[in-house]
Every structure is written in structure tokens, then in C-alpha cells.
Amino acid sequence: MDTASSSSPAEFDYLFKLLMIGDSGVGKSTLLLSFTSNTFEDLSPTIGVDFKVKHVTMGGKKLKLAIWDTVYDVTRRETFTNLSDIWAKEIDLYSTNQDCIKMLVGNKVDKEDERVVSKKEGIDFAREYGCLFLECSAKTRVNVEQCFEELVLKILETPSLLAVGSAGVKRNIFKQKPPPPDGAATGGCCSS
Template identity: 80%
Template sequence: MDTASSSSNSTMAEFDYLFKLLLIGDSGVGKSTLLLSFTSNTFEDLSPTIGVDFKVKHVTLGGKKLKLAIWDTAGQERFRTLTGSYYRGAQGIIMVYDVTRRETFTNLSDIWAKEIDLYSTNQDCIKMLVGNKVDKESERVVSKKEGIDFAREYGCLFLECSAKTRVNVEQCFEELVLKILDTPSLLTEGSTGVKKNIFKEIPPQSDASTSGCCSW
């Protein structure tokens, strides 16, 4: 994957589309570690996210220059009400579970899939199911077949990965983004011609003649 310099200024000429991606799942499944592994190619055992964090990554995929704004949400229940608004406008949602912890998989259908139905504003939003921590194969309690069956039932893409060893980390984001690029309605949402500030979560301005994008 080609990665543009993160220090470059964000102007319209530098990317064709801006996509908002969301990481959801129980606390401790490795959402923040997965994001860090993808955006900075490093691994760290991170403390639980408080509220919401985000990172930006420039990539070139499918012949398009893309700016990815990736939101990392807290998994703890006490933060659940804070994160509902962050589903708004997301073109892609990554549901993460820990293959060594059965409850993190069970909660996908009990909690997280219901949240997507409740809060997601894009009907065509692409969902990706990710089973993390496959480096702990000896501790696995959720089989790959169970992940595949869940993904089929809920209409998700599916991959297993290890944020620690970086196995399939880039593929998680690449497959999701390529599917977004293949969905016309989401391309319209992510067009740089639409003025919006997805960091402040302000609804798009009605003045369609206003060009350019916010500076972050």
C-alpha cells in the first residue's frame, strides 16, 4: 500500500475521497492496537480508550488517493452513550472481537450489531468483522468458522488478524476501503466536493457552491 506523507497539507488536490471509518467492539479486544499497527506500523499494549480517539492515514488504493479518518471508540458500557453520534456519516465500520474471549464475540450480536442498526446513517455502510489476536492460537475459543458464519448472517466482510504480528492488519482496512470504492452511494458521501467537518460532527452545509474541505 502506498502511503503519502502525513505531514503534507490537506488540500483538495491531494486526495480524491475522504472516508470515515469506525472501530467498535468490547474493551480490550485490540481496537486501538489494530489502529496503531495500521497507521504507524508499530505494536503497543495500550490502556483502554477514554471516549473516542481518531487517526488519519493517507493511502492510494484502486488508483485513488484516499484520506482515511479512522475513529477508535471506547468499548466500556459507560462510554456507550458518548459514541452513538460518531456512527453518523461513517462509510465503513470494523467490528473487532478477541478470538480468545468468547464474550467479545457474543456481544457482537447482543450489543454492537444493534448499535449499528440504531446509529448508522449510511444504509450502504460497509461492515467488516475482524477476529483479533490470532497470535494466541493456543488460547483460541472462537473458531474461524464461527466468524465466517456471523459475517455471512450480518452481511459483513471477514478477516482474522493479529495486531501484534501485523498479520492481515493492512488487509482489514484495504478490503474494507476497496468495497467502499465499489459502492457508488458511499463515493458520493466521501467526495471532496462535499464540504463537511467529520471531526466536529457538524451536518454538511447546505451551500453546495462552497468548495474545498475543512483543514484539520
């Protein structure tokens, strides 16, 4: 995945909306910061909603990723349990596209000695819920780029998520939101 620095940030082929969900304190904001700015900070829990934008080039396409920050922490069992009890139901309830791509991300693998959720448990959960799966560390940046790269490549392979038309068609990932104004062709998906 290359940063699209050679072109104007306003020029892109697709806009993908990625939603990061999970319990407070699992490292969603830190993972997002690690990906978008290649830095690590121990951040305070996000209050409300935050999002960041990153321009990348993949598969010969210029992409604008709008990543919303509302993952699980391998060192906290309850954050994994809440995936099925709370977050999977939220995705099913509010997603507007049944082809929405989901990725399960286990964060904080740099704390291996504190691990309470095994990689096998993560893999099994991902299979059951039809998710891509990766473990990463926002702190050491292990698999950070790969998380977003695998997700974006899967979106690019899913025609129903690539709304292309002469006027450009926008899609939302939430049912309760009104459609945005016309603009560039977009796809949408969820990331968990």
C-alpha cells in the same frame, strides 16, 4: 495499498470515515496503531474517543482515512457474543447509509492456544450480518493491512458511498451528528 507520501497530505480524492467498534480490551487501538504507524504497543483501554488519520493510494485514488476508535478478541467469548447482542444493533440504529460497508475482524490470532472463538464461527456471523471478514493480529501484523485494504476497496466499489459533486458533498456515518462544513468529496462506512 501505498502510503500517499509523494503528495501533500492535504490533497486527496476521497475522505473515508471508518468506525471501529467492539468491547473494551479487544485490541481496537492496538490494531489502529499497528496499521497507521507499523508499530505494536500493549495499550491501556481507550477512555472516550480516539481517532487517527492515514493517507493511502488505492485504485489510482488518493484517499484520506479517518479511522475512529471507540473488533472482537478470539480469546474472549463474550466479546464475540456482544457483537450481535450490542454492536450490530448500534450500527443499524445509527448508520445513515444502508450501503454502509461492515467488516468483522477477529483480533489476537497470535494467541492461537488461547482461542475460544473458531474462525468458522466468525465466518458464519459475517455471512449472517452481511459483513466482510478477516482475522488478524495487531501484534504480529498478520492481515492488518489486508483488513483496511479490503474495506477501502469495497467502499470504492459502492457508488452510494462516493458522494461526488462540484462543491464536494460530505456525509456522516452517525445520524445524531450535524453535517461537517463543505470540503473534499467523501464516503462513509462502518467497520466492526
